[in-house]
Amino acid sequence: MHSVLHDKLREDAERLSEALEHMSKLFLAPKEQKSLRSFATPEVAELLRVSDGYLRKAHFDDRIPEVEQGANNKRLYTAENIIEIRHILAQNAKDPLQFLPGRRPGDKLQIWSTVNFKGGSSKTTTTISLGMRLAMRGYRVLLLDSDPQASLTTFFGYQPEIDFRKGGTLYDAIRYNDGDSVRVPIVDVLKKTYFPNLDIVPGGIMLSEFETETPMALSRGEQPVFFNRIRDSLRQVEDDYDIVLIDCPPQLGYLTMSAVCASTSLLMTIIPERVDLASASQFLTMASGVLEVLHTNGGIGAYDNFAYLLTRFDTAISTQQDLSEWMRELLGDSVIKTPFVKSSAVSEAGLSQKTIFEVDLSAVKNRKTYERALESVIGFSNDIEIMIQKSWGRGVSNET
CATH class of the missing domain: 1.10.1660.10 (Multidrug-efflux Transporter Regulator; Chain: A; Domain 2)
Known part of the structure; x- marks a missing residue:
């Protein structure tokens, strides 16, 4: 029996870290060699x-x-x-x-944050799948991992607890100054990926420090305030991208609020189940009050879109079908037309830290399941692409 809890937690963390490193060597090529299929x-x-x-x-x-x-x-x-x-x-x-559908002079950088109050709603899978799809469609995309769990970062072959132990994450670009430790330009932590047109700002456990440090920074009046930190960092690379996608932590903390204040649109992932809808309602109620305060203090402005994406949608469950129709009647066009279906093809790809776009087709066992999952991801991504184009004042056809 352990005498103190922190010793137990430290030992388990070390065991898990070693096991994850071993697993990465088994399932993943080194990150410098990880490549995209043809x-x-x-x-x-x-x-x-x-x-x-x-x-x-x-x-x-x-x-x-x-x-x-x-x-x-x-x-x-x-x-x-x-x-x-x-x-x-x-x-x-x-x-x-x-062929080149990205920004033109006068078009503002599109910044979308994926949000939810609870985990398990496919926030990260949605963000990375959408990012890869948009990159392949001809947009310059930046993924920003603002979640201390850094699940988005691991998709690119990184082990945040090892690779960024001494820094190199979003935290370094938004942190508060503390003696010799000062925030750095976001370009210093931005990483090119093996996926053309797609870059990433990694996340990591140090982002949790932002949550604990912000109240003290507010009390001493340090500038810029928390809700401007991600926005100010992104201004440094604004001309280099068409679209920024931010994967937020599953909570309404300072990190999420900073991402929300930087955004031009929000994407909320919701599983069409009663408990998830109740959680979503609580999130919206809490968020509305917090954002009203931020708006009053200049932290938040007008939005192009606040959209809901139905995720882990199981067409075989009648209650999910009923709830999805109920949501569309209630929230109208705010609910994205194409849902992100629940699929073993997506889950199996995730086990080896891949998206549906990266799967080797020759290794696909059930082609029909794969194609159904791919159709779903392409569908909701196309729906969002249309929304982005409309924000730039133009339409886009997804027909060949």
């Missing part, structure tokens, strides 16, 4: 918003470079190939936005 012609055509025939003819006419060929002489495109082809096709396109 994509087939139908996938690339959909990403470019063209038909398969258009893409094949562009190759035949030598308008775009040839790519690697796999089995049966089928073309395989890397993410870098897709980016190169985007820029080539945009040069002579009637509508360059079809």
Whole structure:
């Protein structure tokens, strides 16, 4: 029996850390070598918003470079190939936005925070899946992990408790000054990923210090105040991205409020179950009061969107179907049209720290399950893409 609790917790933490490191070596390539799979012609055509025939003819006419060929002489495109082809096709396109849909002069940086009062609502999986989809669609995307648990960060092969033990996370960019320890520019902690067009600001356990340090900083009047810290940091890289996605911790603390105040839109993930809807109601009630105070003090302004995404949606459960319809009647267009379905394909991908987009298709056992999950993620991502384009004052077609 342990004499003190902290010794027990320290020993268990060390055991778990060692086991996680071993697991990473078994299931993951080193982060410097982790790579993205290649994509087939139908996938690339959909990403470019063209038909398969258009893409094949562009190759035949030598308008775009040839790519690697796999089995049966089928073309395989890397993410870098897709980016190169985007820029080539945009040069002579009637509508360059079809291929390069990102910001134009005058368009504001789109900052979306994913929020929920409780864990388990697929916040992180939603954020990273949406980020990867938007990156593949031609946007420059920055993921920001503001959760001390840093689940988003681990998707990229990092072990935050080991790799960022001495710093290198969002905390360093928003922390309060303390002697020789001062906050750093966000570019100092920003990481390029193996996924083109997609960068990340890692999270880590030190972010929990922000929660405990903020009351003291408020009492001594340190500037900028907490709700401006993420917003001010992002201004340093505003010109480098079209979209920033922030994965918030499952609570309404100072980190979440700082992310909310930096955002142009909010995405709330909700499982269509009674207990989750009750929790969502409590979150909204509490958030409305807190945000009213922040608004009064200049911390929060107008929003482009506050959207709800139904997650872990099981079409086989009638009560979920009923509750989803009830929510749509109650909240209208605020509920995103396409739900994020519950799927073993998503869960199995997550076990090896991958999203549905990274799965090796040759290893897929149940193709129908995979395709259904992929259709769901593409669907809600397209719905959000349309909302982003509308925020820039233009529409977007998801038809090829």
